[in-house]
Amino acid sequence: MEPRQILRTADLNAQGISRHKITKLVDAGQLHRVDHGIYCTSRPSGDYLLRALQRSRPQLVFTGKTAWQVYEKKHISVPVHALVARDARRPDATYLRTARAAARPHRIVDGLRIATPVRAALDMSAEDENWAVWLLEKQYPGATGQAQLEEDLAVFKEIPKRLRELVARAAVGGDSMTERILFRVLRERGIVMEQNKKIGHYFRDGVSEKHRLIIEVNGHEYHHRRQELIKDYWKANDAHIRGYRHLTYSEVCIDMHLPSVVAQIEALIAGEERLSAPVWDWHSAWSATHAGWK
Known part of the structure; x- marks a missing residue:
């Protein structure tokens, strides 16, 4: 028999393999019973x-x-x-x-x-x-x-409570794992950002209409190019003109200093004036000993 075949009892009988022989092949490990009447020729x-x-x-x-x-x-x-x-x-x-x-x-x-x-x-x-x-x-x-x-949720006549809770915890709509991590943590703190929402001409990474806040998460590989930098500046300006507060973080900031990012966002929403020290004094990207950033 050829390897990795899927055969029914009828297929084996057609090859001249009786039920008794099938049992012997299974016992010898040359045939594997997967379900009633279904066998595999490899494990x-x-x-x-x-x-x-x-x-x-x-x-x-x-x-x-x-x-x-x-x-x-x-x-x-x-x-x-x-x-x-x-x-x-x-x-x-x-x-x-x-x-x-x-x-x-x-x-x-x-x-x-x-x-x-x-x-x-x-x-x-x-x-x-x-x-x-x-x-x-x-x-x-x-x-x-x-x-x-x-x-996909519309298929359910009534969405089970447990599923509603899982969906509420999920940062749906993110384009990167870093975005999802940030917006999931914010959700856990009661700050719900609508992801990939289009305002004006541009899609925004995270938007809270309640707090009139837009958060952008920029990856270095994509956003260091000249055209993307130009678009980022005009996107930020557009947000301010439309009356939103606008925060931008790099993926490196979130990966290395998530608590500081979250604290700054929470402080802004709470109306607190919490200014950070100069970034070169504390950010790991400026640390000569940090792996990959020497």
Whole structure:
């Protein structure tokens, strides 16, 4: 038999392999039983295992930690987790744990039925809640992230409380991990920034209409170019003219001095005059001993 094949009992019988012979091959480790009537010719793992299970049960929707592992391109742990219809009768298998659900929204990812990020986040365990929040942030990025999130949430007749809480914690719409970290921390402190919001001609990284505040997070690789610098200056001017307070931080500032960044934003919103010392006196980018900044 060729390696990495997925075969039904009927396929094996057609090759002249009887049920008795199948059992002997399984016992010898030359054939691997994945589900009732479904076998793999190599040890089942990763997407090979998922494809075998999906062939056995075409309506499976992989969810929870398994879906997260697919989206993040991580190792698939076993048993895998999947949703089935409420009237499904087949029992779980060695490699599979199922949950019945009326709503099984999914995307097709490399031919596999993978739960939408909101459904997958809902099905992740309490110990994996931080991963669930990060899944939402990474899978609903950019200017269209909020709209896609709302579209996926609309499938639920009533959004479960736990899912509402996970969504509330997630900084959806960010273009970079650094942005997501900053806006997530601000959310935890009650400062909600709408990400990738268009005001005038420009998309802004974070906007709080309540506080009339715009926050921009600039990465060096993109924003050091002349055209981008010019656009950044005019964006900032445009924000001030429209009556917003405008703060800009580099990704380096957030990576190295997140508490200071958050403290400055909180002080501004609170109306406190909290000025920092000259940046060259304290910022790690000016430290001769800091790795990478000598």
